[in-house]
Amino acid sequence: MRSRSWQRRWFDPLKFLMLLLAAQIIGLLLWGLTWPQSPPVELSFVVPQDEVQPWQTVIAKFEKSHPDIQIQLVTDPDLDYTTDQRKAIYTADFQFPRAQYDLVYMDIMWPLQFTESLQDLTPYVEEDNMSLSGFLASELSAGELDGTLYRIPMRADVGLLYYRQDLLQQRGVSLPKTLPELTQAVRLLQPSIGYLWQGSRYEGLVANFVEVLAGFGASWIDPETGKVELDTPMAIEAATLLQDLIQKGISPDEVRTYIEQDSLQRFLEGQTIFLRGWPYFWNQIQNSDLNGKVEIELPFAFTNDPGIGCRGGWGFGIPQNSAHPEEAWEAIKYLTSETAQREFVLASGFLPSRTILFQDPDIVKKYPHMPQMLEYLESSSVFRPVIKDYEAASKILQSALSDILRGQQSVKAAMKQAQTETEDLLQSVSPGG
Known part of the structure; x- marks a missing residue:
């Protein structure tokens, strides 16, 4: 009897179950810590x-x-x-x-x-x-x-104009607005390079053209009617102006190959007066020897009206x-x-x-x-035109502008061809697209 009583006191089923449960919980925790987790x-x-x-x-x-x-x-x-x-x-x-x-x-x-x-x-x-x-x-x-x-x-x-305020002040030159004023300013500030922009055959060239066109109060494709407006007096004048910037020595020949970084790096060399660019250029300019010498304005409208930046x-x-x-x-x-x-x-x-x-x-x-x-x-x-087949329309315009800048087509011929090709493109796109 004593022996059985001692065994009953020693073996408590409830305590045993609790110990077993605790062991299982500890085991699960350890297993969770060591088991491979799902990769992120x-x-x-x-x-x-x-x-x-x-x-x-x-x-x-x-x-x-x-x-x-x-x-x-x-x-x-x-x-x-x-x-x-x-x-x-x-x-x-x-x-x-x-x-x-x-x-x-x-x-x-x-x-x-x-x-x-x-x-x-x-x-x-x-x-x-x-x-x-x-x-x-x-x-x-x-x-x-x-x-x-x-x-x-x-x-x-948004497109911007960066300019060397220190150089303008040294010669008493006001910030130009029109093409004749820009031409005169560049001549007064020689041997400095005049105006840098992005003229390579890519989307940046389109952005530059859209800004000049907007400065003339015109558009590439009318946002209200969807009418193509490349073979128009204003568009022809805008394309001619880009051509004149190079032919008249206001911009160097190399802009025809420039994308953003090319033009920015040339400007950072310190020998250029004007640069068309984007807001992020400011950070690199401020971290260069040009810190404190450069100001920001809207891009050239090449008219007496305020400029307009491409979005x-x-x-x-x-x-x-x-x-x-x-x-x-x-x-x-x-x-x-x-x-x-x-x-x-x-x-x-x-x-x-x-x-x-x-x-x-x-x-x-x-x-x-x-x-x-x-x-x-x-x-x-x-904004550039919001159309379904924008990429194809942009390629047509890029080709025309590049031909103009390189002298491979006359302005009128290139813009007339771009007009026809863009109209054909838009007519082939389903309504609402």
């Missing part, structure tokens, strides 16, 4: 070299708050990845069953051209009750068609063939947020797409011209 989802998008550093800072903070998502920047140190090159990369990627790039970092002109390849972001916005009211209205509308939202804006852009801008979309659309949306929400844009702008000099940041004290301290940029965007800028 990796997203990627394509960027040029000059955006790598500012993006790395923003992405590092995103990954810290989203450890299950990583973002890879795709770039090439030997290429600058022009807008056209990046577009070609994404266009090819849309053809695969599964996207290599789950984030489409896109130019303001792409959404309408990619409607069949991009997801509608409206359901994501509505599900997260995301407010879009803080964005520039014009930036939002550029990514929307018939109630479908294809792009969330990340940064805005640019970049934002994010999600491809239809994305394997990770939910994770891509999480990234887009962060990358286009006020916090991320603020950090990106401070590091790069690009313009934000959120209006409040144009008045941000830290941004204005570093970039005093930022409030002025908002004014330019809202009242002194022009």
Whole structure:
């Protein structure tokens, strides 16, 4: 009896079960710590070299708050990845069953051209009750068609004129407006190089032409009627003016081969008076020997009227063939947020797409011209034509302008041909496209 009583006291079933349960819990915890975890989802998008550093800072903070998502920047140190090159990369990627790039970092002109390849972001916005009211209205509308939202804006852009205020002051020369005034200023300031711009056969040449054309009060394709207006007196005059800049020695012959970085690097050498460029040029200028010597204005209108800058801008979309659309949306929400844009702008000099940041004290301290940029965007800028087959129309215009600058066709012949080809193109596109 004593022996059995002792056994009963020693063996308590309830305590045994509790010990067994505790052992199981400890085992599960240890198993969880040692069992391989699912790797993070990796997203990627394509960027040029000059955006790598500012993006790395923003992405590092995103990954810290989203450890299950990583973002890879795709770039090439030997290429600058022009807008056209990046577009070609994404266009090819849309053809695969599964996207290599789950984030489409896109130019303001792409959404309408990619409607069949991009997801509608409206359901994501509505599900997260995301407010879009803080964005520039014009930036939002550029990514929307018939109630479908294809792009969330990340940064805005507008064409600008950079000029050497110190050189103008030394000779008592006022900032020129018209072509004769510019010609006279360049002659007075010789041997300095006059005016640099982007004349290579690519989208940047179109932006330069659109600004001159807008300065004359004309358009490439009428936004109201859709009528092509290349074989018109104003368009012919605008193309002739670009030709004259080179032929009259106001711009060097090399501008016919220049893209953005070429013209900026030449300007940074310190021997040029005027440069047509984009807002991000300011950061590199301020970090050079030209710090404190350069001012900003709207591009030359070549008339007595104020200039007009061509609109640019970049934002994010999600491809239809994305394997990770939910994770891509999480990234887009962060990358286009006020916090991320603020950090990106401070590091790069690009313009934000959120209006409040144009008045941000830290941004204005570093970039005093930022409030002025908002004014330019809202009242002194022009969009390129919003048409379905924009790329083909742009190629037609690029070819005509390049032939003119290189003397391969007369201005009238080139513009007449561009008019006919563009009209044929638009007639072949289905209505509403």
